Amino acid sequence: MNGGRRGRRIVFWRHGQTAWNVEGRFQGTTDIPLTETGLAQARRAARLLAALEPDAIIASDLQRAARTAAELSAVTGLDVAHDAGLRETYAGVWQGLTNVEIQERYGEVYAAWKRGEPVRRGGGELETEVADRAAPVVLAAVEKLPENGTLVVVSHGGAIRTTIGRLLELDPRSWESLGGLSNCCWSVLGEGWRSWRLLEHNAGTLPEPVIGDDV
Template sequence: MSLERGTEQITRVLLWRHGNTDWNAEQRVQGQLDVPVNDRGRAQAQAAAAVLARHETQLMITSDLSRCTRTAAPLAELTGLTPERDARLRERNFGDWQGLTTPEVRERFPESYARWRAADPDPGDGIESIADLGKRVSETIRQAAERVPGGTVILVSHGGAIKYGVAALLGWPEEMLPTVAPVQNCHWVDLMLQPSYGWRISAYNVGV
């Protein structure tokens, strides 16, 4: 069923962050390393799926990393959808920092860590720039919406990918980004595309 406001069809895209992992709890940089969800993450996914299944979703796409595909599994069971995988929904590549805890990063890479803390969009050490991250994720959002005009899409992704993908899609200025909180585990962002208005954000960091 399509969403309609007046005579216009509204396309909806929900960006859902994966469930908790042991590395989240350890404050260890995951980036694009394939870290699985833990028991808490699986329970989060099950609870969120019961809520998200209320939407009449036509398409579900996940990051190809297992913490996203495993998060998507309970919703796939409830909806009967077969999730597609798209590497463009992966988390930001954190280069030399991947696998390290935050204190280890601060000790080994003090200059780039300081730049990152100061919201430098390209801090170095092989870390993917905010511009590149936002471009690949926002493109995926647009293309997914084009496939189901007037319908609903769920994209299962990662905290940084969701935040910066949404920012790029909506044209948020760079200086605004540090004021936007990260999306929590198994929470989501609700976007709406209406022909007369374009893209708008309906809800941010929503959870069970």
């Protein structure tokens, strides 16, 4: 984070489409494969992300993320380090249910979660517990980057949102304000003078330089 230098970057890349995404089902830690559309999304995005010249790739070990990461590995020649700490939120009995089914069966808990209260959805993990396991994995990988290096983290929508919230030092009640990521879209964090900064969110094109008074 020296003057005139870009600093390190973290690219959080969500996996490609699955059948449960199409059906609107809560996947959680259920190991669902990519659809053919999901594979095509991963190949397209990998060609774009390769232009960022990443130095390292880490990924959730669930197959939808691992298969997505493999496409970037094929283009860049980088190995992928898989880590269970990057898995999606475990959501117990909610996994496999649609959003409508969850609201019908667990309406009060669902409403509390949407209000930002700490809730174990389906008897599973708290969002802060997801950040507790995922953020250290990301930061450990960042520490191994060269100066101005770029890390690509291939994970899941909920896990990415909570990890970004933790790295930006946001109050957990406000993590929902970050919004979701579309399949195979990404968010970019860069080193600022005092902390990490959100440079891109839910992007499907390469980041453009930001020219402004507060950079």
